Amino acid sequence: MNLTTNTTINTATGLQSLSISQRLIAGALALMLGLTLLVGTGFAGDYRLHNGAHDARHAMGFPCH
Amino acid sequence: MIRNLFAAALVAALCAGLATAAIQHFRVTPLILHAETFEGEGGHSHGEAAVAVTTEHDHAEGTAAHSHDDAAATTSAAPEEWAPQDGFERTAYTTLASVLAAAGFALLIGAISMFAGIPITFANGFLWGIAGFITFSLAPAFGLAPELPGMPAGDLMARQVWWAGTALATGAACLLLAKTQASWAFAVAIALVVIPHIIGAPLAPDEPSAVPAHLATEFAATTLGTALVFWLVLGTVFGKLNDVFAVRHAAIPAGATL
Numbered sequence: 001m002n003l004t005t006n007t008t009i010n011t012a013t014g015l016q017s018l019s020i021s022q023r024l025i026a027g028a029l030a031l032m033l034g035l036t037l038l039v040g041t042g043f044a045g046d047y048r049l050h051n052g053a054h055d056a057r058h059a060m061g062f063p064c065h
Numbered sequence: 066m067i068r069n070l071f072a073a074a075l076v077a078a079l080c081a082g083l084a085t086a087a088i089q090h091f092r093v094t095p096l097i098l099h100a101e102t103f104e105g106e107g108g109h110s111h112g113e114a115a116v117a118v119t120t121e122h123d124h125a126e127g128t129a130a131h132s133h134d135d136a137a138a139t140t141s142a143a144p145e146e147w148a149p150q151d152g153f154e155r156t157a158y159t160t161l162a163s164v165l166a167a168a169g170f171a172l173l174i175g176a177i178s179m180f181a182g183i184p185i186t187f188a189n190g191f192l193w194g195i196a197g198f199i200t201f202s203l204a205p206a207f208g209l210a211p212e213l214p215g216m217p218a219g220d221l222m223a224r225q226v227w228w229a230g231t232a233l234a235t236g237a238a239c240l241l242l243a244k245t246q247a248s249w250a251f252a253v254a255i256a257l258v259v260i261p262h263i264i265g266a267p268l269a270p271d272e273p274s275a276v277p278a279h280l281a282t283e284f285a286a287t288t289l290g291t292a293l294v295f296w297l298v299l300g301t302v303f304g305k306l307n308d309v310f311a312v313r314h315a316a317i318p319a320g321a322t323l
Contacts, residue, residue, distance in 0.1 A: 015178070015179075015182065015183075015184040016182075017066070017314075018066055018179075022066065022067070023179045023180070023182070024179070024180070025067070026066070026067040026070050026175075026176075026179045027175075027176040027177075027178075027179030027180045028176070029067070029071075029176075030070060030071065030074065030172040030173070030175045030176035030179065031172070031173065031176035031180075033169075033172050034168070034169045034170070034171070034172030034173035034175070034176060035169070035173065036169070037165050037166065037168050037169030037172065038166060038169035038170065038173065040165070040169075041162045041165045041166040041169065042166060042169075043225055043229075047146045047147070048146075048147055051146065051147060051148035051149065052148075052149060052158040052161075052162060053158070053159075053162035053166075054148070054159075055089070055093075055094050055097050055155065055158075055159040055162075056086075056089070056158075056159045056162035056163045056166060057162070058093075058097050058211070058212065058213065058214065058284075058288075059085075059089045059093040059094070059097070059159070059163070059288055059291065060163070060166060060202075060288070060292065060295075061201075061202055061205060061206050061209075061211045061288055061289075061292065062225075062228065063209060063212070063218070063221055063224035063225050063228055064212065064214075064221075065212075065214065065218060065221065
């Protein structure tokens, strides 16, 4: 009981303890890296990226051909 | 804390990516390989089909090989492009691509969590997962059904734009409802979800598919099921790790700076 309550409170402080600017920086970094990875694996037209990720693209529902 | 976000995202991505790759290996890839055996019959050109045509041509025109050499060389230039070898190499690349895409999705929802100020926890990780599934799998698939090699499809760029736009609008709807459940928010969210489907996904040309229907339906169902597993694993593991890191962070005495 106590444990779950503590966890919830601590988790809330995990995000809330960050200042707005820290959150924006972390978010911007994660967004840029995440989008780069998604474009590379799911969308890039380069044939090496396309052929390497071919089956994964089909399996994850990205438009492929 | 930024390190924690990236660590949680990447470990969750590894778990979700590997779990997905395992399901893909046994249930999804066999369907892709099977579909590829029909590819080329429906007029869709692909590397392997082109190779087969070229070799056939060489055999048939054996006597006139000299004059046809140049033509064969130019037409086989495209099929020469690199692709992983069938078997272990192909599986390895598929697994790698799944893990990297998982990392991309994890960092993306991590970024949204940071911007929106909504933590990803073990308690709500399930909901993050459901939202991710609806945003990136179900909504795009509603307009662009999961596609096997060899199936007729519209212009690639147009489909990619529609896919990304639909994910963006649907994700925005999920985020809006997570922030506020006012009645105007419901109206806006419904509009965001519906508009891409009113605009409509780029249509496939009206030509017969080379791929048998039972393969295509099995593929659509299996990939959506796999995507659900992927997103639930990603959301819950991401949330669990965030909880663990937050507890560890809180356990450090207040005076200690790291």
